[in-house]
Amino acid sequence: MRIKDLHILPRFRDGWSYLYVEHCKVERDSNSIAIFDAAGKIPVPCATLCLLMLGPGTNITHAAISALADNGCLVCWCGEQGVRFYAHGHEPTRYSHNLLVQARLWASPEFRLKVVRKMYAMRFVEPLADHLSLRQIRGKEGIRVREAYAKASRDTGVPWYGRCYDHANWNASDPINKALSAANSCLYGICHAGILALGLSPALGFIHTGKMLSFVYDVADLYKTELSIPIAFREVAEGGTNLETRVRKNLRDALKEQRLLKKIVTDIQFTLDLQGRCQRNPDETDFDADPAIPGDLWDPTDKDQSGGKNYFEASSSLDEDGSGHS
DSSP states (O other): OOHHHHHHHHHHHHSEEEEEEOSEEEEEETTEEEEEETTEEEEEOGGGEEEEEEOTTEEEOHHHHHHHHHTTOEEEEEOGGGOSEEEEOOOSOOOOHHHHHHHHHHHOHHHHHHHHHHHHHTTOSSOOOTTOOHHHHHHHHHHHHHHHHHHHHHHHOOOOOOOOOOTTOGGGSOHHHHHHHHHHHHHHHHHHHHHHHTTOOSSOOSSSOSSTTHHHHHHHTTTTTTTHHHHHHHHHHTOSTTHHHHHHHHHHHHHHHTTHHHHHHHHHHHHHTHHHHHHHOGGGGGTTSSTTSOOOBOOSSSSOBOOOOOGGGSSSSSOTTSOOOO
């Protein structure tokens, strides 16, 4: 990898996890940002922040967005308590190499299945037998998740009747489903930031499909049974006062304690074999050697052709193929 790549990845791995704010104003403060609410001004060092989640009633200035972008902090706009995801700002990396690798793996049924099996295998202590079909593996995964819910219920005494919630009617959910939704939403945000920090697409999922966050769900499922589920049940057992806030704060502390940011990057690189591909195909890392130079031109019969030529230096303004690229 190039020096710029190495500068981007460790900053995400070593940074703070996320900050959720609502009913406030976010402004630039020198080279960082500050949060203004009824309690006053709260400085936030965005150079170490990976994700800023903007809830309802939030105003943010153009200068603040510029500071966050310069520091590689993902900004996303979400619903109350961070439960719904609406939009996000530009990812903090500009490189295409990892995205092209992801697209090749996703587009090939053979390679996609290998990635899917690897992602399922990472969730189990014992190895998955090679003869198991994908349907059989999903059956084992269903049992694993149900046992995780049942264990958390037994350990905390919180009744569990199944995952059930309505996005359109948040207050209709029982406390445990509210807590799980709040925890999962924050976990999705962190995984989303990690995916974008690596220059990957959150839409090109391998297990999940059809959603703009399919790959986010793929990655988040690696950590739910060890993070979202136990934290949600534990906080519900402590009472219903400020439940969603407590869940978010405890999840944030667990992310820091377990160094999940570093783990997310490492797990994604392992799943897609990104580092191995760089070592085996070192030329692939030169897609963005100079951000100011246009990329190559795709050719179906030969290697990609160099792009960005100034054809007006010739007597004719058109190339031999009539493209007239300049």
